[in-house]
Amino acid sequence: MAAIDITEVSKIYYxxxxxxxxxxxxxxxxxxxxxxxxxxxxxxxxxxxxAGLETISKGSVTIGARLINDVDPAERDIAxxxxxxxxxxxxxxxxxxxxxxxxxxxxxxxxxxxxxxAARMLEIEPYLDRKPRALSGGQRQRVAMGRAIVRxxxxxxxxxxxxxxxxxxxxxxxGEIKRLQKRLGTTSLYVTHDQLEAMTLAxxxxxxxxxxxxxxxxxxxxxxxxASTFVASFIGSxxxxxxKGVLEGGxxxxxTHAIDLGYPTPAEGPVTxxxxxxxxxPAAFGEQALAFRVDYVxxxxxxxxxxxxxxxxxxxxxxxxxxxxxxxxxxIPTNRLHFFSAENGKRLYRPTPADGSTNAVTGVxxxxxxxxRHAVNLEPIA
Amino acid sequence: xxxxxxxxxxxxxxxxxxxxxPFLPYLFLAPQLAIIFVFFYWPSVQAIQSSFxxxxxxxxxxxxxxxxxxxxxxKSTEYLGIARFTAIFTALVTFFALSIGLLLAVKADxxxxxxxxxxxxxxxxxxxxxPVAGLIGMMFFNQHIGPVVELARWFGWDMKVGLDYSDTxxxxxxxxxxxxxxxxxxxxxxxxxxxxxxVREAAALDCRSEFRRFWTVILPLLxxxxxxxxxxxxxxxxxxTFGVIDVMVKDKAANNPITLVxxxxxDGFRGSDLGxxxxxxxxxxxxxxxxxxxxFRFIERRVHYS
Numbered sequence: 001m002a003a004i005d006i007t008e009v010s011k012i013y014y015x016x017x018x019x020x021x022x023x024x025x026x027x028x029x030x031x032x033x034x035x036x037x038x039x040x041x042x043x044x045x046x047x048x049x050x051a052g053l054e055t056i057s058k059g060s061v062t063i064g065a066r067l068i069n070d071v072d073p074a075e076r077d078i079a080x081x082x083x084x085x086x087x088x089x090x091x092x093x094x095x096x097x098x099x100x101x102x103x104x105x106x107x108x109x110x111x112x113x114x115x116x117x118a119a120r121m122l123e124i125e126p127y128l129d130r131k132p133r134a135l136s137g138g139q140r141q142r143v144a145m146g147r148a149i150v151r152x153x154x155x156x157x158x159x160x161x162x163x164x165x166x167x168x169x170x171x172x173x174x175g176e177i178k179r180l181q182k183r184l185g186t187t188s189l190y191v192t193h194d195q196l197e198a199m200t201l202a203x204x205x206x207x208x209x210x211x212x213x214x215x216x217x218x219x220x221x222x223x224x225x226x227a228s229t230f231v232a233s234f235i236g237s238x239x240x241x242x243x244k245g246v247l248e249g250g251x252x253x254x255x256t257h258a259i260d261l262g263y264p265t266p267a268e269g270p271v272t273x274x275x276x277x278x279x280x281x282p283a284a285f286g287e288q289a290l291a292f293r294v295d296y297v298x299x300x301x302x303x304x305x306x307x308x309x310x311x312x313x314x315x316x317x318x319x320x321x322x323x324x325x326x327x328x329x330x331x332i333p334t335n336r337l338h339f340f341s342a343e344n345g346k347r348l349y350r351p352t353p354a355d356g357s358t359n360a361v362t363g364v365x366x367x368x369x370x371x372x373r374h375a376v377n378l379e380p381i382a
Numbered sequence: 383x384x385x386x387x388x389x390x391x392x393x394x395x396x397x398x399x400x401x402x403x404p405f406l407p408y409l410f411l412a413p414q415l416a417i418i419f420v421f422f423y424w425p426s427v428q429a430i431q432s433s434f435x436x437x438x439x440x441x442x443x444x445x446x447x448x449x450x451x452x453x454x455x456x457k458s459t460e461y462l463g464i465a466r467f468t469a470i471f472t473a474l475v476t477f478f479a480l481s482i483g484l485l486l487a488v489k490a491d492x493x494x495x496x497x498x499x500x501x502x503x504x505x506x507x508x509x510x511x512x513p514v515a516g517l518i519g520m521m522f523f524n525q526h527i528g529p530v531v532e533l534a535r536w537f538g539w540d541m542k543v544g545l546d547y548s549d550t551x552x553x554x555x556x557x558x559x560x561x562x563x564x565x566x567x568x569x570x571x572x573x574x575x576x577x578x579x580x581v582r583e584a585a586a587l588d589c590r591s592e593f594r595r596f597w598t599v600i601l602p603l604l605x606x607x608x609x610x611x612x613x614x615x616x617x618x619x620x621x622x623t624f625g626v627i628d629v630m631v632k633d634k635a636a637n638n639p640i641t642l643v644x645x646x647x648x649d650g651f652r653g654s655d656l657g658x659x660x661x662x663x664x665x666x667x668x669x670x671x672x673x674x675x676x677x678f679r680f681i682e683r684r685v686h687y688s
Contacts, residue, residue: 053583074590086580090602090686099598100588131686147584 002064002077002154003029004050004187009059011045011211019045021211022059030185032178036198037208038234043191044159046208050189051080051157064154074103079148080157084164085140087132093119093143094128097150111150118146121180138169145177149184156181158190162197174200195235199223207231225338229345232274232338238305240338241280243312245273252337255311257290261334266348267341274338277305280316282323283331292316292330426667433660444657451661461645461662468641471555472619478559479615480608483566488596490567491574501571508564516629519557530556544630544638551639554630558623565618566611573607574600605685613677620670642666 004027011020020042027033035043048054050061052073061068068076079100087096097115106114119125122142132140141161148156161177162170178201181188192198198205199219207214207222207230215227226232232240246253247265252273283289290310298305299320306316306328316330339348401407433451435444455461490500510518522530523543530553534541543553577600585599601608621643628647631638640648642662650659 051583051587053586072590073586074588078587080584080587082580082584084578084580086578086584088581088585088599090605099585103589103591103594147588 005062007060010057012057019211032181032188032203034190034198034202034205041208042211043208047191052076077154079151079153081144081148081161083160085144092129096147100151114150118149122146156186156188227347229340238277238315241275241314243273246270266339266350270342272340277315277317279336280330283329287331289329289331292328429660429663433664435657437656451657455661464645467639474555475558475619476615479562483563484570486567487570504567505564513625515561516626523553557626569607573604577603606687609685
């Protein structure tokens with residue numbers, strides 16, 4: 001168990017392509033960090049640099065205060081779980097577990113004990129004599145986990161370990177990984193492109209885009225106060241609505257609509273306004289509202305996604321009992337609006353907390369400053 | 383092959399093609415069967431038949447002599463000497479052709495930039511026809527201009543290929559191995575590239591020593607390829623080296639080492655002893671049969687097919 005410090009790490013390939021651009025993350029001992037982003041954002045490259053499967057072009061990585069830039073992958077005291085499991089096909093499950101230990105000259109009795117313990121933890125005891133070929137996808141996934149666990153490493157590295165599983169299994173394995181990590185208390189670095197996986201697993205998540213960090217924060221911080229339009233559209237499902245608007249003298253203009261905000265605006269002039277679909281609701285009589293023309297409806301059972309336009313495309317998540325019509329009046333909770341710069345997409349923070357109510361949004365918005373170093377430690381929300 | 387039951391069995395059933403006429407599949411197979419029949423079964427049957435006869439050298443008739451062709455062959459000390467040489471020759475050629483091919487494949491696989499050039503350079507020897515390879519090999523071992531002979535002389539070894547038994551044997555083995563390496567290289571290289579990158583990476587995290595990784599992970603995963611090549615190489619050393627040997631010892635077989643296949647040819651076509659030659663080829667056929675059965679029964683068991 002150890003802390004991992006990633007300091008200004010870059011990956012530059014032959015020919016000058018920069019896959020990771022000066023990324024810094026401080027990972028505390030026992031913390032579960034999820035790297036999330038679209039494909040090509042450099043998250044896997046970053047993980048592989050920590051693992052030693054890619055060289056570190058610039059910057060430094062330390063595990064437990066030991067600089068590991070030039071340390072052999074096998075000596076870094078890490079264990080990795082691969083996307084396609086990467087089990088040794090010619091070895092039994094037992095040998096898959098034991099291989100790394102044998103190569104480290106672990107005594108036989110100790111190997112037996114550790115394999116037995118991991119197999120019990122993962123409930124794969126009956127399969128120890130089988131070859132990976134004779135296992136189902138979920139079982140292989142457990143073996144891959146077990147192979148990492150028996151090593152008792154300082155850190156686990158996960159490279160999209162669940163993306164080869166079907167949806168149902170993915171949900172249960174997700175829970176299992178979280179449970180195991182809590183129980184073992186091993187520092188973990190987990191790569192995924194699935195924002196839901198990122199939200200549910202992470203102690204803190206790191207949103208990457210184009211090789212750079214967009215935001216680091218606890219899942220709810222990132223959800224409630226996305227640092228940029230990219231994070232806003234990436235985290236949360238359905239994606240946050242982003243519409244063009246203009247702030248002018250305490251009022252927000254969207255198309256022909258004008259809404260009184262009732263608090264000092266973070267800027268004047270054109271902005272991008274972020275609205276979570278679940279924050280939108282049917283307007284009560286006499287309330288200030290947007291005229292919403294409905295295009296089509298997706299029924300999800302517990303809620304209903306209504307897609308339409310308020311002179312710009314918008315999606316609202318409404319309760320299924322709310323009446324539907326071609327035209328709806330949609331109310332916006334003004335204190336749950338997000339404002340982003342129209343030029344660079346960065347979050348615009350409100351000058352002062354608006355009304356001091358039990359509003360999580362304002363509470364967070366003031367602290368998550370866009371600092372150069374992203375490791376902002378915050379108190380938990382709620 | 384035995385391991386590939388279960389799932390794959392179901393897949394083949396699903397893919398089975400339905401023919402409108404039950405004779406149609408046989409029609410499609412006919413050309414292949416005809417070729418196998420004409421070039422394999424027919425001559426085999428003829429060889430077996432003529433191995434029981436003493437043929438007149440001028441083709442005027444044949445006398446049934448029972449097993450005496452076989453007993454003559456097996457009693458001959460010359461034949462047994464050639465058999466011993468063939469065994470040693472086959473073992474050495476197979477071993478060196480496989481291990482050098484594997485070594486080159488592993489090294490070429492590790493090259494990141496310019497590996498296409500490496501591969502081409504290593505592969506194109508295979509495009510040389512065996513007699514030409516034999517000729518080139520002869521030139522390497524030429525008494526006057528051969529670079530290998532010159533090199534040997536430098537070390538005080540007066541090499542006389544074609545005159546001295548062991549020098550000729552040495553040259554034969556070297557040329558035969560040299561000729562077979564590219565073939566093995568191609569298969570080993572494609573086998574190596576078939577090993578998933580992530581499995582290698584997992585091994586890199588589990589085991590520091592690259593040498594140990596090779597023996598414990600890479601080589602076992604290459605086993606199907608290696609087993610296939612083992613059979614091919616044994617067959618090559620036994621039969622396909624004919625061209626190399628022919629070029630090396632032509633007309634002066636007297637004190638030179640030859641293999642069983644060459645002996646069959648010498649006795650049958652030079653010595654006009656078709657009966658004895660047929661008996662030898664039947665014996666050779668049986669040896670190969672036993673060898674192949676042995677390989678499949680005892681070596682394939684240790685091969686993991688993924």
